[in-house]
Structures are given as C-alpha cells and as structure tokens.
Amino acid sequence: MSEYLLEARGITKLFPGTRALDQVQLQVKPGEVHALCGENGAGKSTLMNIIGGVFPPTEGEIIFDGKKIAPRNPKEAQDLGIGFVHQELSLCPHLTAAENIFIGRLPRKGSMIDFKRLWEEADRVLGQFNANFASTAVVSDLTVSERQIIEIAKSVSLNCKLLILDEPTSSLTEKETTRLFQVIRELKEKGISILYISHRMAEIFEVCDRVTVFKDGTYVTTMETSECTADDIIKSMVGRELGNMYPPKSSHIDQDDIILKVEHLTGEIFKNVSFTLRRGEILGFAGLVGAGRSEVMRGLCAIDPTSGGQVFLEGSACSFHHYRDAVNAGICYLTEDRKNQGLFLGMSIKNNMSSANLKGVSHGIWLDDGMEKDLANQYVEQLAIKLPGIEYPISSLSGGNQQKCLVGKWLSLHPKVIIMDEPTRGIDVGAKREIHNLLRNLAESGMGVIVVSSELPEVIGVSDRIAVMHEGDLAGMLEGEDITEENIMKLASGEQLGVKELRE
Amino acid sequence: MKTKQEKSRANPGILRRLFAQREMSVFLIILLVVAIAVVVNPKFMQLSNIKSIAISVAADGLLSIGLTLALILGGIELSVGGVAAMTCVIAGDLALKGVNIWLACLAAIVAGGLCGLFNGVMVSKVGLPPFIVTLSMMNLSRGVAFIITTGSPLSVSGTLPDSFRFLATGSVLGIPMLFFIFFVVTVIFYILMKKSNACRNIYYVGSNENAAKLSGINVDKVKIWVYVVIALLSSLVGILSLARFNVATPELSRGAETTAISAAVIGGTSMTGGVGGIIGTFLGIFLLKIVDSALVMMDISVYWQDFVQGAILVIAVTIDYMSHRNSGNSFLHRVVGIKRPIRS
Incomplete structure (x- = not known):
C-alpha cells in the first residue's frame, strides 16, 4: 500500500484545438480533504472528469487504492469507490429522496419494489448526515443543500472511498455551507477522502487539509493549508501578485447629487425598501441568499410587478409598466444568472x-x-x-x-444607473479584478452603480456604501468605517447594531 | 490596422461559410435526387412535371414558412392545416350565400387572424404550452370547418369570378401564379427575418426567452404577433386552395403540419428555438415535394411517399447531429440536451 489513496501521474488530456491538461499530478491521502484550485480553464474539472470516468486521459495513469485504474464511464468509477457530486446536481426531481439514493439498485421483493425496506434504508443513510427531511420527500420540494446531501448520501451508500465535490457551495447560503462542512468533517472521520474543488479561499482554509493548484492546464504546487496563506494560493493560481485586490474608492461623491431614489418599494417578498443612490457612487447590496436583494432590483426596474412604492430618477417620479420603460429612462439590470437569463x-x-x-x-x-x-x-x-x-x-x-x-x-x-447582480459569479480571479475596475470606471464616468453580491469581500471591496437586507427588509445602511464583515453579517442575520453603529 | 489573420478570424471565408450552411447541403441533396430521377426517367425534367412540382410546393410551402417562424420563436404551431381548412370553408360558404368573393375572403382572413390571436394570447398572457394550445386550435378550427360543411365538401364551381380563380390557376410569365405567390411571400419573409429589427426579436425570444425579457424586449407582444402572422399565412393557403380547386373541403391540408415541421427542420431550423431561416425551409419543402414527384416518375407506389419522407427527416437530423457533434451546436444537442464534455 502506498501512502496515497489516489495518485494521478503525468496526466495529459488533449481536446480538439487545446491541451486541457499537460502532465499534471495529484496525490490524495486516505481520509484527507484535498482542495483543487485554479482559475476557470485551469483544468480542474477536466481532471475530475477523468478520475470520475467521464472521459479517458490522452496520457498518464491513475493509481487508486493501490491498483492502476482506467474507468471507462462514471458507473465503473463508482464501482471502484469514486463518488462524484457535480456542480449541477443530477437528481430526478419528481422522485423521492430514497428513490434517488438507491436509483438503479432499489430493494426488491420478488419483482416488485420493496418500498418498506427502501424507506428504512434511505432514512438510515440520511440519518448519518442529520438530514432534517424524510426519505419520502420529493426532491423538487427540497432546497439545493438538501439535494446536495442526497447526492452525497448516494455516493456514500455506494461505499465510496473518494468523494469528489465540484464547487459544492456555489449555490448554498452561509448556513447551508456550514452544514455541508459538518458533513464533510464527518465523512473524513469515517476515513473517506474528499477532493474539494472551489474558488473560495475561506472555505479551503476552513475545511481542507492540503491544496493543489493548477494553472493553465499545468500542475503548479501542493501545499499544506496550515502552512500557507490565501495570498500564496492566489499567487500560484495566477502566477503574479494581485496586490491590492480592489480598486480605490471614490473620494469625491457629491452627497446631494442623488441620481436614484427609491421610496417604500414593496413587492412579493420585500417590503418598504427605501434608499438613495448618488451619482458616481457604487452602492453595494449585501444579505443572505433569499433576503430579497435581486427581487428589489427587479421590482424597481419593473421586471417583476411591485405592489407599492415610488422610484425617482434624477428627481422626477417614474412609473414603469414594462422593463423597457426603465431601460428607456436609463436604468439597466444585469442578471445574476448569466447563462439562463443574460x-x-x-x-x-x-x-x-x-x-x-x-x-x-x-x-x-x-x-x-x-x-x-x-x-x-x-x-x-x-x-x-x-x-x-x-x-x-x-x-x-x-x-x-x-x-x-x-x-x-x-x-x-x-444608462444613468447600472445594476449588476452578482457581477463576478463564475468568473475567475484575474477577470474578477477587471470587472471590479470596470465598475469603478463606470461610477467615475458619472453613473450610479448598484452591485448586489453574496461575496462579502467583494461587496466590501467595491462599494462606497452598503445596504444590507434581511428577509425582505432593508436592515441597515453602512458607510465608511462601519463597513465591516461583522456589521454586515449582524444586519444580514437580523441582529441590531448598537446606536453608534447604525446610521440611516 | 487589423492584420490579415485577425480579419479572417472575424469573418470566416465566404466559401467555407457557404458550405458550412445547412442550406447548401439540402441544395446538394436536391440536385442528387433530381439527377437520379432524370437518369431513371428523363420525363422528370419535362416542363409539365416541373410546373406540377412548383404548384404542389406552394400550399405546404406557405404553411412551412409559418412553422419556421413558430419554431424559431421556440414554439410550435399545429393548427396551420386546420386554420387553412376553416378559412377555405368560411370563404366558400359565404360565396355560396351570395357574398362578394373578396368580402368573403376578407371575412375568412379575419377569422383566421382571430385564431392566431387566440393562440398567441393563450401562449403568452395565459402561459400555456404552445403544443397544447395549437393542438386544441387544430381541432377547434377543423371542427368549425366540419360544422359549417356538415362534413361534405362545398362545391363553389360557377360562383367564383375568373379574377379570383386567376390567383391559383393563372400564370405570370409562364410561372404558375400559385408558385409565384409562394415565391414572393418567401422573399418577403426572407428579407424580414434577415433584416428587420421586429423579426430579429423572434430569434432573441427563441434563443433565450428570459434574456430577451431582460433585454427589454416585449416578449408577449412578439409571441402574439408571430402566431397572428402564422394564422394569416394559413388563411392565405385556405383562400388559394379555394381558388385552385373550386371546392371548400374541411379535409384541406390535413396532416400538413407534419410536412411543414419536416420542411423547416430539414432546412436547419431548430426545434428549440433561436436558429433557422426561410431559405432552408424553402429548400426543405422543395426536397420533400421533389422526392414525392421523383417516386411517381420512377414508377414507385405512392404508398412509399410517407416512408421516404420519414427517412429523409431522420437522415437529415442524423447528419446534422454527426457533423456538429463536436461543436455542441447541433439540433439534437439542443433538443435532447446531450452535452459535450465541458472543460472547467
């Protein structure tokens, strides 16, 4: 037995026109959580797909559990003990959790499905993850994180030794992420190795033991997370110092030059939201997923109907019936879901x-x-x-x-006002910075910019002021020194700030 | 200054683009079919046969243009044949009752347009799937045709003025009037789809309805207009058929929707919206009708026609899938959602 559960050596993968991977290596120890980092296009998913049996490598070998393996399809990889939870979950939404976990191997009584055993076994499997839903729940009624747990449960119940998680937190809220990390730690205690793909530095340091970095399809380095910093990882991902990650903030915003004023805007899931946006300013909108930030933006642009409130653009009251009216008036909205809605x-x-x-x-x-x-x-x-x-x-x-x-x-x-919802979702580190600079340039050129973002460092880094939402209410407005992760999280989770901290 | 290389990347060579087009491959297949038919029976190229092909293309061709619009919009339209039959019967019935034929046609076109309006409103404002809405309309409109005629064709021979019958039986410069009308409509729609900003919105809505909405496009309005225009094309078919056959039959254009879908898809129009064009459909319907004629000329039983049309459709789609498999942009990729491996 070697020291490693999984060892990939000299893997090269050619696609028509591109060399996606060039002689890369990866070693995962038994029972460790191993992060794989790299910008978009660095080849992370390609390697995962090779290990997961989605397609074969052009060159190189994979040693798993002491044996050389070459899975020809995901089923073979699964049989070997490699579980793969894709970023986009692949469950049957109309079936129950139990049926999804035991898909292709439902317990039978004669030639019929033995539902009693199915529910029992599925409940037992889900119980390991402290799932708070029954195995009879229909998947389409569950949240994304609950679906993820089903996927993980499915792999674990197949006795996997290695579990690949591809950007598992990309659509989870903070709370759900915490829960996922708990699950990951429990799996680790059981001796299951986890290969964790993520863009988010904080997560890597929170949950991973070691980290391997790829850049442009090549292997850069492997580090112990206890012995390196986020800067080290970013540096090796991009091969350069990022220096100051965010552009400098504006110093010359005229407090009275209000370009957009929203008063008592009320919609289906938000109520009584009022704020102002000044010319040349970037106003951040922070809050947990589901707090209603995107909905406020869609409401003020008349993309979704609102039930009350008033929008003023450059001092004059607007009545938008259709999004086109808002566009013609000079307000535009860039969606968070680029692929499906943009x-x-x-x-x-x-x-x-x-x-x-x-x-x-x-x-x-x-x-x-x-x-x-x-x-x-x-x-x-x-x-x-x-x-x-x-x-x-x-x-x-x-x-x-x-x-x-x-x-x-x-x-x-x-436009006079540009609203960007999650401006850098799914964008790699280098390009993120360009987008942030672009936002600042737009503001400097005299527009009002609103940035909705779930990434705290981003919203803090780019915004001049930050509005924080909590369950459909505007919980508070932070400015200058008050802009801290702590204050934002307090407001976002519904706690009050001290009188000194809160300025309307 | 752009370097030569940059320029060629921005505009892939004209010849290469031409051959990459679906239209080109359909055109080549048409040539192949014609060549085979001529070898087997030289009479295939006789003027009379060419004319009869041209006439047979017209009605289904007009319906195919309608279907092309519906498919590019990301919808489907199954009621084209039914609406054609209904307008034909309404115009014929009114003419028999002594109404001036042109007024009768106008009334029929208005009725057809209302069917389209119904389809459009149900699909956009109410939000029902176009398949269900137009399936209902297919039966509703053909039902009206049957109710009016009580099932048997209405003969209008003798009541129609020559000026009206000229629409379908006359010829301009030796070209059958029926084909001439189809050709003119094709050209108009080709230019509109290619060049007008209103029709560009059809592509946007079909490509991604959400993104179209978030680009400030009035999606509902686009949909309603498209279904109305399709119904008007169907009405035109109903009226031309009345002029051609002198009979208003409730069985008119039965099954034409499937021929029209085939023609559009063979011509490269996607079933999932956003992709397609009028020229492809024009060639597609020609291919289907030429094959029908070739089968007859080669002395093969007409019972083979459906079989061969089915085979052409499946072959066309397969070739499309195979040739675009790596680009991930084929018809099947979009319809079935098979994804090519995506790199991170």
Whole structure:
C-alpha cells in the first residue's frame, strides 16, 4: 500500500484545438480533504472528469487504492469507490429522496419494489448526515443543500472511498455551507477522502487539509493549508501578485447629487425598501441568499410587478409598466444568472451586444449590419474584451468576457444607473479584478452603480456604501468605517447594531 | 490596422461559410435526387412535371414558412392545416350565400387572424404550452370547418369570378401564379427575418426567452404577433386552395403540419428555438415535394411517399447531429440536451 489513496501521474488530456491538461499530478491521502484550485480553464474539472470516468486521459495513469485504474464511464468509477457530486446536481426531481439514493439498485421483493425496506434504508443513510427531511420527500420540494446531501448520501451508500465535490457551495447560503462542512468533517472521520474543488479561499482554509493548484492546464504546487496563506494560493493560481485586490474608492461623491431614489418599494417578498443612490457612487447590496436583494432590483426596474412604492430618477417620479420603460429612462439590470437569463448562448457576440438596442442599429424598421458591427467593435475595444471575432457565438467566450459583453450591451444605451447582480459569479480571479475596475470606471464616468453580491469581500471591496437586507427588509445602511464583515453579517442575520453603529 | 489573420478570424471565408450552411447541403441533396430521377426517367425534367412540382410546393410551402417562424420563436404551431381548412370553408360558404368573393375572403382572413390571436394570447398572457394550445386550435378550427360543411365538401364551381380563380390557376410569365405567390411571400419573409429589427426579436425570444425579457424586449407582444402572422399565412393557403380547386373541403391540408415541421427542420431550423431561416425551409419543402414527384416518375407506389419522407427527416437530423457533434451546436444537442464534455 502506498501512502496515497489516489495518485494521478503525468496526466495529459488533449481536446480538439487545446491541451486541457499537460502532465499534471495529484496525490490524495486516505481520509484527507484535498482542495483543487485554479482559475476557470485551469483544468480542474477536466481532471475530475477523468478520475470520475467521464472521459479517458490522452496520457498518464491513475493509481487508486493501490491498483492502476482506467474507468471507462462514471458507473465503473463508482464501482471502484469514486463518488462524484457535480456542480449541477443530477437528481430526478419528481422522485423521492430514497428513490434517488438507491436509483438503479432499489430493494426488491420478488419483482416488485420493496418500498418498506427502501424507506428504512434511505432514512438510515440520511440519518448519518442529520438530514432534517424524510426519505419520502420529493426532491423538487427540497432546497439545493438538501439535494446536495442526497447526492452525497448516494455516493456514500455506494461505499465510496473518494468523494469528489465540484464547487459544492456555489449555490448554498452561509448556513447551508456550514452544514455541508459538518458533513464533510464527518465523512473524513469515517476515513473517506474528499477532493474539494472551489474558488473560495475561506472555505479551503476552513475545511481542507492540503491544496493543489493548477494553472493553465499545468500542475503548479501542493501545499499544506496550515502552512500557507490565501495570498500564496492566489499567487500560484495566477502566477503574479494581485496586490491590492480592489480598486480605490471614490473620494469625491457629491452627497446631494442623488441620481436614484427609491421610496417604500414593496413587492412579493420585500417590503418598504427605501434608499438613495448618488451619482458616481457604487452602492453595494449585501444579505443572505433569499433576503430579497435581486427581487428589489427587479421590482424597481419593473421586471417583476411591485405592489407599492415610488422610484425617482434624477428627481422626477417614474412609473414603469414594462422593463423597457426603465431601460428607456436609463436604468439597466444585469442578471445574476448569466447563462439562463443574460446570454443568447447560440447567437453571435455581435447579436448579443445589440439585443437591447436594436433601434440604435437600425434605420426605420431595417437593421443595419454595419452599425451593428460598429456597436460591437466599439465596446469590444473600450472594454478590452478578448475574443476571436464578433461573429463567433458568445458561448465561445470565458465568463469574464461574456460579462463584459453584457456590460457593453447596456453601455450602448448610455444608462444613468447600472445594476449588476452578482457581477463576478463564475468568473475567475484575474477577470474578477477587471470587472471590479470596470465598475469603478463606470461610477467615475458619472453613473450610479448598484452591485448586489453574496461575496462579502467583494461587496466590501467595491462599494462606497452598503445596504444590507434581511428577509425582505432593508436592515441597515453602512458607510465608511462601519463597513465591516461583522456589521454586515449582524444586519444580514437580523441582529441590531448598537446606536453608534447604525446610521440611516 | 487589423492584420490579415485577425480579419479572417472575424469573418470566416465566404466559401467555407457557404458550405458550412445547412442550406447548401439540402441544395446538394436536391440536385442528387433530381439527377437520379432524370437518369431513371428523363420525363422528370419535362416542363409539365416541373410546373406540377412548383404548384404542389406552394400550399405546404406557405404553411412551412409559418412553422419556421413558430419554431424559431421556440414554439410550435399545429393548427396551420386546420386554420387553412376553416378559412377555405368560411370563404366558400359565404360565396355560396351570395357574398362578394373578396368580402368573403376578407371575412375568412379575419377569422383566421382571430385564431392566431387566440393562440398567441393563450401562449403568452395565459402561459400555456404552445403544443397544447395549437393542438386544441387544430381541432377547434377543423371542427368549425366540419360544422359549417356538415362534413361534405362545398362545391363553389360557377360562383367564383375568373379574377379570383386567376390567383391559383393563372400564370405570370409562364410561372404558375400559385408558385409565384409562394415565391414572393418567401422573399418577403426572407428579407424580414434577415433584416428587420421586429423579426430579429423572434430569434432573441427563441434563443433565450428570459434574456430577451431582460433585454427589454416585449416578449408577449412578439409571441402574439408571430402566431397572428402564422394564422394569416394559413388563411392565405385556405383562400388559394379555394381558388385552385373550386371546392371548400374541411379535409384541406390535413396532416400538413407534419410536412411543414419536416420542411423547416430539414432546412436547419431548430426545434428549440433561436436558429433557422426561410431559405432552408424553402429548400426543405422543395426536397420533400421533389422526392414525392421523383417516386411517381420512377414508377414507385405512392404508398412509399410517407416512408421516404420519414427517412429523409431522420437522415437529415442524423447528419446534422454527426457533423456538429463536436461543436455542441447541433439540433439534437439542443433538443435532447446531450452535452459535450465541458472543460472547467
């Protein structure tokens, strides 16, 4: 027996046109939580897919549990003891938790399903994770974290020795994340190794023993988390010092130059929300997932209906009936769900960038291809978007460049207020910084910018002021020295700040 | 200055783009079918046969244009045949009752348009799936046709003026009027779909309805308009058929929806929306009708027609899937949702 449960040596994977992995290595000890880091495109998921049997490596070998393995499909990997929980969960939403856990191996009585045994065994498995739902619960009624527990339970009940978790916290709330970490620690005590893929430094330090870093498809280093800092990891991920992660804040905002004022806005899940946005300012919106931040933004733009309240743009009252009215008035909203709600994935970059401004690229009712190209080229240049050509599908771009295209799309309408919901979700570290600088530049150019973000360091790093929401209420507004993680978390979880701390 | 390489990346070579187009492959298959048919029976190229193909293309071709719009929008429209039959019967019935034929047509077109409005409102404002809404409308509209006629075709021979019958039986410069109308409509829709900003919105809605909404596009309005326009095209088919056959039959265009779907899909229009075009559909319906004619000319029983059409459809879709498998952008990828491996 070697020291390692899993050892990958000299793995290379070629895809048509790209070398996704180049001679990378990875060693996972029995019973350790091992983080795998790297920017988007560094090859993390490719390696996981190779280990999980999704596709074979072009070169290299994998030793698992002392034997050389080459799983040809996920089922074979599973039989060997490798469980894989994908970022996008793959459960049957209309079936119960138990049926999902025992999918393909339901207990039988004769030729019929033995439901009694099924519920019992599933409850036993779920019990190991202190699940607070019954195995008879239908998956579509459960939250994302509960579904994740089902996925994990499924792998564990298959007696896996290695569990791969691909960005497991990307759609979890703080509380759910804590619970997931508990589960991870319990699994670790049972001697199960965990391969943990994540972008979030705090999580890596909280739950992982060692960390391996990939960069551009190559192996960089493996470190003990107890002996390194987040800066060390980031440095090796990007191969350069990030220095100050965030652009400097604005020093010259006119307190009285109010560009957007929202009064007593009330909607389905938020009530009585009032705030102001000044010209040249970045206003952050913090809060837990589900606190109603995105909903407030969608309400004020008339994307969703509201039941009360008033929006003032540059002092005049607005009555938006349709999102188009808000856009025409100069307010635009960039969605948090870029893939499903922001992009026309099958269409070209050019067509995506003109999609909100067809009038601007038309003569009368006819589109002008030349104007459409000019529009795209103008913002490609201005925002330094890296792309092969504006006729290519937008799906060919990285997340950061897609996001910039969407910003360009709205800039062509010369908005006064730009609202970005989770501006850097799914974007790698280097590109994040570019987006943050871009936000600051937009504010400096005289717009009002609202940033909704679930990442505390981000919202603290980019915002001049921060509004914190809690269960549909605006819990407080933080400014200057008051902006601390602690204050935000207090407000977000419904606690009151001391009189001194709270300024309206 | 752009370097030469940058330029070629921005605009892939015209020839390569032409051959990468679905339209090109359909066109080549048409040539192949024609070549085989001519070898087996040289009469295939006779003027009379070409004319009869042209006439047979027109009605289903107009319905295929409608289906193309529906599919690009990300919907489906099963009531095209039923609405055509209904308008045909309404116009015929009114004409028999002594109403001026042009007024009768106008009334029929309004009725057809209302069917489209119903479809559009149910799909957008009420939010029902287009498959269900148009399936209902298929039966509703054909039901109206049967109720009016009590099942038997209404003969209107003798009551229709020549000026009306010219619409379907006349010819312009030797081109059958029926085909001429189809061709003009095709050109108009081709230009509109390619160049007008209103029609670009159909692509946006079909590609990603949520993103279209968040781009400030009035999605409901786009949907309602598309279903109304489709119904108007169907009404045109009903009226042209009345002029052509001198008979208003409730059985008109039965099963035409499936032919129209096939034509659109063979022409490269996606079943999941956002992708497709009028030229592809134009060639698609031609391929189907040419094959029908070729089978007849090659002395193969007409009972083979359905079988062969089915085979063409499955082959076209398979070729599309195989040739685009690596790009992850084929029809099947989008419909079935098979994903190519995604790198991190």
